[in-house]
Structures are given as C-alpha cells and as structure tokens.
Amino acid sequence: MQNNDTLRSIRYMLDLGDVHVVDILALTGYQATRDDIETWLTKEDEPGFTAMPDVAMAHFLDGLIVHRRGRDESQPPRPVDPKVNNNVVLKKLRVAFELKEDDILAIMGEVGFTASRGEINALFRQPKHSNFRLCGDQFLRNFLKGLTARLRGR
Template sequence: MNNNEIFRLITSALNLKDTGIAKAFASAEMNVTTVEIATWLNEETDSAANQLTDEQLARFLNGLINTQRGKRDGEQPKPETQLNTNMILQKLRIALNLKAEDMLNTFEFVGVEFNKHELGAFFRKPSNKHYRACPDEVLRDFLLAVHAQRDSL
C-alpha cells in the first residue's frame, strides 16, 4: 500500500472530513490546504508527484494522536522520516486509545483472529527476537474493522 491509500483508509475509517484532517496536520505543526488534502484523497491523482511522504503521513498520525488524546506536555514528537506498517498500526493504536484486547475485538469484527502474542509481535522493536513485520493486509483489515465498527454504532 502506498501512503495515499493508507491516508484514504484512515480518513474513511475515522470519518474525517477536510477540516478534521487539516486540524490533525495543524496539531502536528504542518499547515495543509484543502487542495493538497483533495489531491491526497483522490485515487485518480495517485502519481508519484502527488504522494504523501512518510514524514507528512507521520505528521498526520502524530496530529491525529494530539487531536484524539490531547497534546502531551513538553516537546512534541518529531515525525519519522521513514514509516512502516508496524509504526502506522502503533500510532493508530495510540490515537484510538486501544489496548490489546480492544484491538483483538476490533479485528474479530471483520473475522480476523490473532492471539495477544501475535498482535504484540507487531509492537515490539525490530531488534527483539519476537518482532514480526506487519503485512499490509493486517493494517488494511484493521482499518476496515474500525470503519465497520463505526458504521455499526
């Protein structure tokens, strides 16, 4: 998955409109225009020139954490210059304030089952022997599950 696709899935799952998206970016000290947001959300403009960079996506996710949970005291986290699906899943977990059990229940909502150890492996440091790279499908399933849960409420 490319960053724009991930961005579209997140904004759709959380039902974020342009103002909410701009607010998340602003919370991470990045101002974006509605034209930029529309370009990132439009599948037809998914050329390499119109891709969100890893740093821009990290800023959005950091801003999402700030808007969902409030800014933490002190210096704000620096946006990563390189993201992977494990980091994105972790940032979403923080933004949505989900514990392991909550995430397992969310995955079950779309018929995906993990145990705590399998899920926990995605949140370990890469140097840990139990670390497991998060496949794109797992991130996609999680975002689809969040979307389905939101729609069922």
Template sequence: MTNNEVLRLVRSALVLKESHLVKIFALANSNVSANQIAQWLNKDNDSNAKMSDSKLASFLNGLIIHKRGPRDGEQPKPETHLNNNMIFQKLRIALNLKTEEMLNILETVGLEMNKYDLGSYFRKPDNKHYKQCDDETLREFLFGVKLQSNPDADLEE
C-alpha cells in the same frame, strides 16, 4: 499499501472531513492545504500527488494529539520513514486501544489473532519476536475500526 491509501482508510474509518484533516495536520505543526489533501485522497491521482512518509507521520502525530491531547514537553518530530508497524502503533495510541479491544476489532473482520501475535507487531525490530505487519493486516484493522464506529458501513472503497 501507499500512504495515500492509509490516509483514505483512516479518514473513512474515523469519518473525517477534509477540513478536519487540515486541522489534524496543523496540530502536528504541518501546514497542508485542503487542495493538497484532496489530491492525496483522489484514488486516480498522478505520481506527483504521492504522500511522503513524513507527511503521513505528521498526520498520525496530529491524530494522536487530536484524540488524546498534546503530551507534556516537546511534541514528537515526524519520522522520515514509516512502515506498517509504526503506522499500526500510532493508530493504536491515537485510538487509545488496549490489546483486547484491538483483538475484538480484528475479530470483527475475520482475522483471528492472539495477544502474543498482536504484540509482536509492537516490538522493536531487533527483538526476536518482532513480526512485520503486512498490508492486509493493517487494511483489515482499519476496516474493523470503520465497522465498529458504523456497523452498517460498506467496506468497499
């Protein structure tokens, strides 16, 4: 899944306007214009409008600050490389979700998982129980978040 798709899905799931996205980026000390966001959100964008990992990390860090407030001390620097597990973890933190809440969200979209399977996504990569989060799991989670916030939502993007 591309970073642009993640941004579109998070925006849709949390019902965020482009102006909100600009403010969320600013919370993470990342200046992004509404025009740049519009290019990233455009499904038919060209290759010049691909969102970098560091920009998506800035957005997710800003989302954490927006939803939970700034943490004490120095704010985290955006990662230069992201994978689905890191995105999943940042969303979990931003939405302040406990394991049971995440399992309920996944269940609403038909993904049956137990707490051990879910926990394997949040382990360090060198842990023997670490599991790589695939695009489908992340996508379904975001659809589940959208459904929870708006039960009548159309899941077709």
C-alpha cells in the same frame, strides 16, 4: 499499504473533511493545503494523483493522537519519524484510539481475521527485537476495516 490508502481509510472512519485533515496536520506544525489533500485522496489511476510523503503521514498520525487525546503539556513535543510503515501506523492508531491488546484481538475477530496475542505483541515490538514481525498490508487493511465498523457502526 500506501499512505494514500491509509489516509482515505482514516478519513472515512472518522468522517473527516479536507479542512479537518489540514487542521490535524497543523496540530504538529505540518503545513498542507486543501489542494495537497485532494491530490493525496485521488485514486492512483486518476489524473492529479500524488503519493503522500511519509513525513506528511507521520505528522497526520501524530496530529490524530493530539486531536483524539489532547496535547500533553508536561512533555516536550516528540520528534516525528521520517519513515512510516504499517507497524508505525498500527502503533499510532492504537495510541490515538486508546486500544488494548484485547481490543485489537476483538477488532480483528469482528472482521474474521484470526490473530494470536503473540502475533499482536510481535507487531508492536522494536524492529531490532528478535520477535519483531512486520505488519502486512492485509493485517492493516482488516484492522482499519474493523476499527471503522466499530466507530461508524455496521
């Protein structure tokens, strides 16, 4: 899934304005302007569209964790992953919203997407693990849709 689509989904899910997105990015030291956010939120086929870089999405997801859960002052800041894929997005959202395996299964079930515990666990494994599985766009889209329904109400 493109970073722009993920940003749009999370922004809608949490009812965030452009200023809030800039503030969340600033929590991890990433400097973005409202103009940057507007170009990232523009549809692909509209003029002014700019692809959101992976580093910006990584900072946004880490900032979302700090925004939702607070900063852990006892730990040094974690380095930001320069590469973002669907698995990373899923992991960061799980941490930000404090979701357990049962929560993820329930969210996926609410949108009619069946997944087993083994499939869920495989998505959160390290890439070098033999049972690691890449998170597909359809899975992430349905997860975002279900989480949005849960947070915003139907």
